[in-house]
């Protein structure tokens with residue numbers, strides 16, 4: 001008899017440009033919930049999936065010399081993703097080409113604390129090394 005909160009199996013794979021909209025949709029949904037009380041309400045109320053933001057993910061997903069994205073899915077639905085890429089200038093100016101960072105990591109609320117984030121981070125760490 002399955003547990004009441006049992007969730008279906010999930011898998012991990014590299015993300016592609018075609019995943020950009022689903023990734024941004026997941027990011028916006030997670031942010032609106034987990035950052036309530038931490039970020040200004042006005043900002044979170046304004047936050048929505050826009051072609052502009054989807055386009056930024058699409059660009060990063062396309063640029064595989066600087067970026068790597070890994071996603072987790074279950075039954076064809078995105079349940080989490082993460083991306084590694086160049087260090088932001090504001091973090092360590094001037095950014096060195098041989099330094100990268102974890103730039104984004106989000107797991108859908110019902111899937112949190114089930115090991116998805118840890119699994120993504122493992123693959124992303126390897127991807128960061130692969131990028132040099």
Ligand SMILES: CC(C)(COP(=O)(O)OP(=O)(O)OC[C@H]1O[C@@H](n2cnc3c(N)ncnc32)[C@H](O)[C@@H]1OP(=O)(O)O)[C@@H](O)C(=O)NCCC(=O)NCCS
Pocket residue numbers: 030034104105106107108111112113114115116117118119
């Ligand atoms: C942070 C996040 C990516 C972790 O993913 P996850 O799938 O829930 O994490 P896992 O189940 O793999 O947990 C791995 C470990 O991370 C730590 N962890 C995860 N969520 C945590 C939380 N909310 N508070 C403290 N530690 C946490 C724990 O040590 C956990 O191990 P444990 O469950 O054995 O104690 C996910 O909760 C998330 O998307 N949060 C909202 C967005 C966010 O904060 N993103 C990161 C900054 S952009």
